[in-house]
Ligand code: MTE
Ligand code: HPA
């Protein structure tokens with residue numbers, strides 16, 4: 101069962117926003133943005149730019165007919181800055197010209213006079229200055245304060261994890277045109293058409309029914325288009341609305357990297373208490389999240405950090421606090437894992453430190469504390485069908501951990517410069533939007549009189565294969581060939597009030613809605629067949645492989661004939677259905693509930709080889725046992741796992757987002773921001789399916805796959821730490837991701853490394 105889209109992709113036939121042939125007279129927009137991270141606009145001079153050839157118009161905040169506001173959760177983000185500048189790259193004006201080149205030329209001719217304020221780029225500094233976007237959030241279980249006295253060992257420390265740029269292949273973009281009656285239609289590269297619709301309606305002061313948003317597919321989103329596709333869509337909508345002409349904007353790569361937010365960097369403090377046997381009794385953690393200049397999705401992401409702060413471990417006493425800190429960076433945003441990885445990196449760091457102190461391998465502590473059936477999470481939900489221990493057990497057995505460890509030990513004894521490191525990484529990820537309201541979806545299914553089927557839902561295809569899975573749902577329920585099923589564009593007029601395709605729940609939520617709608621139609625078709633075959637109530641009728649069976653016997657009715665006869669009898673061949681995940685709830689005031697439909701588990705083993713002379717490293721293998729439920733599509737699911745693992749590894753190793761202390765991004769291109777390439781991928785990735793039907797509310801007993809495997813990547817950090825310690829047993833391990841080659845080299849040779857760094861720094865200041 102292949103992913104249908106892939107055939108078009110490799111032929112270059114799939115269309116993206118920039119591929120849609122624009123109507124004649126389409127205008128092109130480019131954005132003038134803030135050159136400083138913090139300050140005030142004194143004067144904006146557009147005169148020279150406006151007079152340039154082929155420039156049509158320049159729009160600023162005062163041209164917005166509605167509210168200059170795009171904040172989806174908290175209204176704290178202007179579309180176009182009109183007073184205070186809060187980050188480098190903050191949009192101020194939209195230049196509209198006859199072509200893209202002229203628009204960009206004009207941007208350069210805009211003159212901005214400003215007063216500069218000091219910028220805060222660090223989350224802890226923002227915290228100290230009281231710059232919090234929402235009040236602190238706390239999760240607790242048991243009584244951490246009184247549990248410390250029962251601990252044989254208490255370890256405290258800090259952990260840092262960096263940002264991450266999405267590098268979706270298709271940059272942000274949008275195309276909008278006016279439609280009859282004063283409305284607007286937007287073709288957007290967004291994971292959340294309804295979010296775009298709502299924001300554009302607000303900007304233009306139109307009712308939502310006058311804003312239609314349509315999405316064919318995305319060239320990747322990874323969370324970066326859950327909230328941050330909105331601005332560009334609103335800009336084209338504004339320009340098209342004002343000029344009564346089609347307007348298009350496509351960011352180039354550098355603009356995209358500079359102006360959009362990334363994964364939230366976190367700085368965290370932890371305190372972990374254990375028995376001398378390695379049982380964790382208490383865990384206290386404080387997260388400082390670097391939100392950037394506006395809330396965006398930061399508050400929801402902060403929630404998920406708290407939900408996943410104990411990863412796949414049962415810890416009886418937990419106190420977790422999180423601060424959403426406002427800084428002068430572009431507003432950070434969703435990124436695969438949605439705050440979960442940041443929380444999980446800290447508990448893994450704490451376990452690593454505790455293991456050092458206890459003189460045991462971290463995997464001893466990891467294994468001892470894995471979740472079992474009926475264990476309670478800090479948010480009150482209990483594990484059900486818990487696969488934490490089964491996946492761990494299978495991984496160490498199937499891949500022969502004992503032999504792996506021997507091999508590593510042998511290699512490290514025999515080699516001076518090259519050292520190997522091995523680490524395990526168990527994961528546990530909750531499936532459902534943590535905001536219960538968002539766990540709903542709808543579908544509109546049509547069966548046409550030739551027997552072909554068209555489906556509209558709120559799901560966005562962004563490479564993850566959700567369209568293929570939705571086709572499978574319809575093909576399975578109707579028992580027709582999959583080629584009969586077409587997934588239509590995602591359109592707000594056909595699927596209204598939809599949640600973003602996010603939280604790994606796209607296939608679950610929309611698949612369930614499709615299932616309900618198809619069953620509605622099938623029920624009518626069966627009734628109609630009953631009449632055609634003059635059978636009575638107790639007879640069993642079913643459609644199998646496009647043929648109607650009566651009590652197990654083939655009849656003369658085929659799918660096509662049945663559809664035509666049903667239509668002739670004036671039977672509805674369409675159905676709209678709504679699905680809401682049953683049973684989930686969360687009480688925000690008590691911070692307890694059952695927010696997740698189910699959890700996804702798994703265990704990875706990661707081995708690396710470090711060149712201790714150069715600080716470079718290679719990934720020997722990643723071997724995983726993952727709980728896919730009953731996979732609907734093993735090829736798609738395996739590719740999702742592999743892609744996510746690689747993205748997680750990139751975040752932990754070579755991907756480094758660097759801002760100057762003035763809030764200017766230094767890593768704003770593919771030459772300065774390194775993502776894993778084919779040479780960096782593990783020599784071997786093995787993904788074993790823990791074949792285990794999921795009894796919870798999921799489509800066809802599968803399990804969501806989009807995000808969970810990303811967190812296996814966290815394991816590589818500790819594989820690298822182990823290799824460092826094999827080179828120098830007293831090396832001081834810092835929990836500061838990413839572990840770039842430079843950082844690793846310094847850790848190998850510190851304090852010599854520190855001295856070198858100090859010398860270099862002194863030299864630089866003298867100059
Ligand atoms: N896979 C590809 N190829 N491209 C993407 O943009 N996004 C990821 C994941 N896998 C993404 C991807 C993210 S962040 C999420 S939340 C899920 O897909 C969303 O899709 P789903 O809910 O259908 O799994
Ligand atoms: N996950 C992903 N995206 C989201 C969530 C979530 O839990 N909540 C809101 N957007």
Ligand code: MOS
Pocket residue numbers: 291321322323324326434435436437438601602603604807
């Ligand atoms: Mo995914 S970060 O939930 O879009």
